[in-house]
Amino acid sequence: MSTFLLVVPPLTGHITPLVAVAEQLGLLGHRVVWSGDPAPIRELAGPTAVVHPALAGNVGAASRGADLRGYAAAQALWEDYLIPLAAATHESVAEAAKRFDADLVVADMQALAGPLAAARLGIPWATSASTSGSLGDMFAATPRIRQWLDGLFTDLIARLPGDAATTLTPATLERSPHLVLAFTTEALAGTVQVAGPPPAWIGPALRRQDRSQDDPKPANPFPWARLDARRPLITVSLGTVNNRVGGPFLRACAQALGQLGDRVQGVLADPLGAVDAVPDNVLTWGHLPMLALLPRTAAVVCHAGHNTVCEALTHDLPLVVAPIRDDQPVVAQQVVDAGAGIRLRFARATPDLIADAIVAVLREPGYGLAARRIGASFRRAGGAVAAADLLVRLVDAGTPVR
DSSP, X not given: OOEEEXXXXXXXXXXXXXXXXXXXXXXXXXXXXXXXXHHHHXXXXXXXXXXXXXXXXXXXXXXXXXXXXXXXXHHIIIIIIIHHHHHHXXXXXXXXXXXTTOSEEEEETXXXXXXXXXXXXXXXXXXXXXXXXXXXXXXXXXXXXXXXXXXXXXXXXXXXXXXXXXXXXXXXXXXXSSOEEXXXXXXXXXXXXXXXXXXXXXXXXXXXXXXXXXXXXXXXXXXXXXXXXXXXXXXXXXXSSOHHHHHHHHHHHHHHHHHHGGGOEEEEEOTTOOOOSOOTTEEEESSOOHHHHGGXXXXXXXXXXXXXXXXXXXXXXXXXXXXXXXXXXXXXXXXXXXXXXXXXXGGGOOHHHHHHHHHHHHHOHHHHHHXXXXXXXHHHHOHHHHHXXXXXXXXXXXXXXX
């Protein structure tokens, strides 16, 4: 039995892929320990998950600047959130690795405390690329920004003690030299130019079920009986961290679906109750049981978040994507380049534009064909099973695996 230490930021989209991998490692008889904020980890991985707390005090996702876009958003993400998060938590991650005698650290690409702790202790580490938007160098065309980010990485590495067992560089801090797990395939991501070893294309690692469905008698069960199997179902979601800025877009989606009338039925994730006028053919709900809902869905409208996109394509569903920030524009362009969907401008998406895009992805066969092609590549890649196999092989070999 080996011990795997999974290091994650307190962000749902970055925890979710590793939940499925953790389940598979457990089925193989290995011990899995998490390091991070216990609340979101246990919400997603279950109440019995073993978690060594790595808390960041006043550093929080709310400080990222929800209204920022482009490079300003990237600067806020790294300078105000991810770098302080790593600085505040790498000691706790190292404590977890020592306490549980970890054989391998598996760190989300945004949880830089993982490689910091692993390098300090001489433990091999793997990078979890929870979004394909981070596989390539997003700043390759902007050398000054790349230099600025590498400077942040260099300053962070300098926090390690002088007797650290492994030498880190900005490149190896960002991507493990041993193994990078890419939770996608080249059918969606295309050809990616990366520094260091090529990623292992394992496809999405989906949970076996929504955690929201674990309770057989939830307090507020989803109203499945209200779904009309005679009409194409359009599922609308902006993920978990975009609610503050999502209101106008969600209202536009509701109006668009209302314009389409009896031709479709819409289900819209609206955790903050932003949609005040709900058409008769639209159901709004706080938290959608996505994995249970997608088999009934005909198309997905979303923010181009990597998990949402991959969950939709795993179910062979075409997309309408309206990216907001961070890596979402990259993922949205991947969807368009692969032929699996239509891209809209988030801040300028009118009800008419959204309605036209929904009709197009439903009527024009090319979108569905591309979605099915990508979905097939995902299923061939192996997902959580392939990821667990690579991680176990890395521990057994002690060297990079492919």
